[in-house]
Structures are given as C-alpha cells and as structure tokens.
Amino acid sequence: MKLWISMWPFWAILSAVFAALTAIFAKVGVENIGSDLATFIRTIVVLLALGAILTLTDGWQGLGSVSRRSMIFLILSGLATGASWLCYFRALQLGNAAQVAPIDKLSVVFVAVFAVMFLGEKLSAINWTGVAFIAAGAILVAYRA
Structure with a gap:
C-alpha cells in the first residue's frame, strides 16, 4: 500500500x-x-523559496541534463505562468476574490480540452460531464445577482 504522501491526490488537494x-x-x-509590482514581488518569493527547497533537497542539476x-x-x-499571474493579480485588484478565483479555475476546463486536442488524451462521457459541471459551477459561484 502506498503512503498517502506518495499519491497524487494528496498533492493535488494541497x-x-x-x-x-x-x-x-x-x-x-x-x-x-x-498588480504588476505585486506579481513581481510574488515571483521573487517563489524563486527564493524554490531555490531553498532545491538546496535543502539536493535537487540542483546541470542545465545540460535538460533536453532542448x-x-x-x-x-x-514559465511564460504562460507569468501571463496567468499578471492577469490574475489584475483581476483580483479589480474584482472580488470570491468571483475572480472561480473564473480562474476554469483553467481546469481548458486543461481538459487542451489535453484532448494537443496531448491525445481521452475523456469519457462521465469525464466530460464533470468538466461541464466544473464550468457551470465556476460561473455560478462567480455570478453576482
């Protein structure tokens, strides 16, 4: 039996x-x-934290070991992450967190569509139903009457 710490759901929930x-x-x-300065500060914190983690876990490796x-x-x-963060922080500055975050989570829907289109992954009818529920739920949570 696998330890829960070595299973993907544990890390996905975190x-x-x-x-x-x-x-x-x-x-x-x-x-x-x-919002752009806020994103910059956040990025510096992420870089420092990851550098510390790599150092503590002896995870550094030469760039030559990474394929082209x-x-x-x-x-x-990285460019997509940066663009996402810039847009997310701008949206948070302009809107309510309880509205912005659910719309941001539509990324789950886009991942499903892109994974099928570009990675050749297959989703069953029940999977697509879940994707539709995620989309509907995100919109309903973000909707303000």
Missing part, C-alpha cells in the same frame, strides 16, 4: 488549498500597490 490561500493573500496584497524539447516547453510554461 495545491488547491495553497491556490485558495493565494487568492486571499493576494487580494489583500494588491490593495495599495500596482523540455527546455522549450518549460520556457513556454
């Missing part, structure tokens, strides 16, 4: 918890400064 805290902390953090393909896609992922 990711969701930290993403929720990100929204709450960021909403307060962007109150009196520009991996490097290209990691760079693209």
